[in-house]
Amino acid sequence: MDYLDSFSAFAAGLSFDELPATVRKHAGWILADTLAAIVAGAAEPELRSWAALQPSGPATLVGLGQQTQPVLAALVNGTAGTFLEMDEGNRFARGHPAVHVLPSILALAQERRSDTQSFLSALVAGYEVGSRLGAASQLRGSMHPHGTWGTVGAAAACARLLGRDAAAMRETLNVASSMTIATSKRTMLEGGLVRNVYAGLSNQNGYLAAQLAGCGFTGERDGLRSLFGAIVSESFDTGKLMDGLGTDWHLAHNYFKLHSCCRYNHGTLDALDALQSREGLPAPQDIERIEVVSYSLAAELDDTAPRNTLAAKFSVPFAVATRLVHGSSGLASFTWDAVRNEEVQALARKVSITEDPAMTKRLPHERPARITILDRGGRRWVGEAGVNRGDDAAPYTPAELEAKFLELTQRAWPAAHCHEVLDATHALCAGQVSMEAWFLLLRQAPAR
Structure with missing residues (x-):
């Protein structure tokens, strides 16, 4: 056999x-x-x-x-x-x-x-x-x-x-x-x-x-x-x-x-959520730039101007921008209205994402990300995530x-x-x- x-x-x-x-x-x-x-x-x-x-x-x-x-x-x-x-x-x-x-x-x-x-x-x-x-x-x-x-x-x-x-x-x-x-x-x-x-x-x-x-x-x-x-x-x-x-x-x-987008975005969005819980988030209009570091698969999602709702779901810059503008990463944040939102579009252009090979090595047990937000006053806001929420190691409640x-x-x-x-x-x-x-x-x- x-x-x-x-x-x-x-x-x-x-x-x-x-x-x-x-x-x-x-x-x-x-x-x-x-x-x-x-x-x-x-x-x-x-x-x-x-x-x-x-x-x-x-x-x-x-x-x-x-x-x-x-x-x-x-x-x-x-x-x-x-x-x-x-x-x-x-x-x-x-x-x-x-x-x-x-x-x-x-x-x-x-x-x-x-x-x-x-x-x-x-x-x-x-x-x-x-x-x-x-x-x-x-x-x-x-x-x-x-x-x-x-x-x-x-x-x-x-x-x-x-x-x-x-x-x-x-x-x-x-x-x-x-x-x-x-x-x-x-x-x-x-x-x-x-x-x-x-x-x-x-x-x-x-x-x-x-x-x-x-x-x-x-x-x-x-x-x-x-x-x-x-x-x-x-x-x-x-x-x-x-x-x-x-x-x-x-x-x-x-x-x-629960985030209405590709799983490869979730580490970054979890990091944003953790940052908000810990110290809040700056207003979108006060943000100078945003730098995301994550694993290889997430780093591929680098489109700053997605053409439709599907492309938006596979874009870390868009996911970050719509989360900050709308205060949510749910269904409503990835609709055509969100894709056409000029404030979201402008903020997405300020987001960059790069790979950290050390983070890639942590797959599949973790899908890590680190996000750094720099505001116009010079303050740095930093959030990190390892295990993504929704995994069996960090499950959602019933x-x-x-x-x-x-x-x-x-x-x-x-x-x-x-x-x-x-x-x-x-x-x-x-x-x-x-x-x-x-x-x-x-x-x-x-x-x-």
């Missing part, structure tokens, strides 16, 4: 009700948080225009009150979930496992009328497969992580939902490895909205990979090693892939986001996560319905609500 046999057997045999209670509870928050990101993203005008073109079918476009074909629901919901940069992530995977998995199994579970345990087992199996592949790989520097290993995670989740055995799971993973896409990091840096489709394509292609494997299609003997060892990735470490499999759960080491869920979902639904969906999602994970009752709640049309 090689590593891929063992990996496939793990995914095929995973049972949600046999997981530790703490893992099951945390999976409930991941499910709720990802669902909220999808609902909120579905309110964006580009997404709504696209959704209106889809044919009818049995699977829900969450937050839109529409039904379409399952494979298209996987695509559209997966795209919606990344629009606002509020979906959870995993620092070891260096990406966002849940949004690459949930839309595919939401669609498939509705199509197949799956039971709760199969659905939740599939969610965890897909998360672990995708996240571990991300951790074991070193994607080429020019690639965006969305749309890569997440495709295999989605396929694993669909195969688990369908009850595939270990051999069929292996074949599904091998098929899926050839269905990842070529992604460009420049899309996120330049604000190319096509970047949001990458996760949608992972869900669509993962769904298709499971379908194809069930029809007799085959892949390479070891597609994971082939793809991630030589094609999209510089290296593939099977030791990291298998380390702690079934005992050390990647989903328990995830992070949640109350903070609930507030985030309600803020996001109220972009589409009335407050009372949002509370009902959150309660039902946790109850689903506790075995107290049926899949059909939960799906019925998700079919709610947006408030007009």
